[in-house]
Amino acid sequence: MHILILGATGRVGSRILAAALSQSHTVTALVRNPSSLPGQTGLTIIEGTPLKESDILRAITSSPAPIDVVITALNNPRKTGSPFAASVGPADFMENCVRNLVSVMKSQGIGRVVVLSAFGVGSSSENVIAPMRMILKHSNVSVGHRDHARVEQLLREAKGLEWTVVKPAMLTEGEGKGVREFGEVGAGIGWMPKVSMEGVASFMVECAEREGRGARVVVVAE
Numbered sequence: 001m002h003i004l005i006l007g008a009t010g011r012v013g014s015r016i017l018a019a020a021l022s023q024s025h026t027v028t029a030l031v032r033n034p035s036s037l038p039g040q041t042g043l044t045i046i047e048g049t050p051l052k053e054s055d056i057l058r059a060i061t062s063s064p065a066p067i068d069v070v071i072t073a074l075n076n077p078r079k080t081g082s083p084f085a086a087s088v089g090p091a092d093f094m095e096n097c098v099r100n101l102v103s104v105m106k107s108q109g110i111g112r113v114v115v116l117s118a119f120g121v122g123s124s125s126e127n128v129i130a131p132m133r134m135i136l137k138h139s140n141v142s143v144g145h146r147d148h149a150r151v152e153q154l155l156r157e158a159k160g161l162e163w164t165v166v167k168p169a170m171l172t173e174g175e176g177k178g179v180r181e182f183g184e185v186g187a188g189i190g191w192m193p194k195v196s197m198e199g200v201a202s203f204m205v206e207c208a209e210r211e212g213r214g215a216r217v218v219v220v221a222e
Helices: 013-022 053-061 093-108 122-127 130-138 141-157 197-209
Strands: 002-006 026-031 043-047 069-072 112-116 162-168 170-172 194-196 216-221
Touching: 002 013, 002 053, 013 026, 013 197, 026 053, 043 053, 053 093, 069 093, 069 197, 093 112, 093 141, 112 141, 112 197, 122 141, 122 216, 130 141, 141 162, 162 197, 170 197, 194 197, 194 216, 197 216
Parallel strands: 002 026, 002 069, 026 043, 069 112, 112 162, 162 216, 170 194
Antiparallel strands: none
16 A cells, blocks of 8 residues: 655654554655655655645656545644744644645546544543643643544545544553443543653554545544
8 A cells, every 4th residue: 555644753653664564564654854764675765845735746647556544643833842842833823734734635547545633622521620721721732633623624625535534542652451442422431641752643544545435524532
């Protein structure tokens, strides 16, 4: 399977890339700075930004094999790696990128996409404990969450696409204890759920491998 990855240099995106290559998939990665991504067997690196439809199209048409599925691990640019750091990019960064992606996917006949989001976005907020819900709503995290929500709405309105939105709980380092699914809203997930970035990455590659699942939102945690 040949996968186009957007956000392949990020915390989760780099792990998605590693997981995909370890499963003998081949990958095309669209990145702003090619020097930030070491060359590897099975990886094609294309310089560009998903803010431009033309760059996404070039990544697809320059791939050594037809793209079977797209995985996006994009997030709003921040001053530091902390989710509470101030945003340094446009508040609608992900929405604009995914809107461009959907347009190009349709024009190129690519029918499947897997999108990284976050627990607490959209309807899953009802299962976030009240103190954390207030933090998510009134801190810098809210910028990314609102953007994630707009991406989800954009996908819901798209026609003819098969998509999966993955909403992980608090991300942690290390291998973790595996990944469990908690449905679309995270019912029964517990008070302070967490999940390893490695686990989320492997789960997203597994989602990319599955066909015929239609439109799906899933909250995941350990």
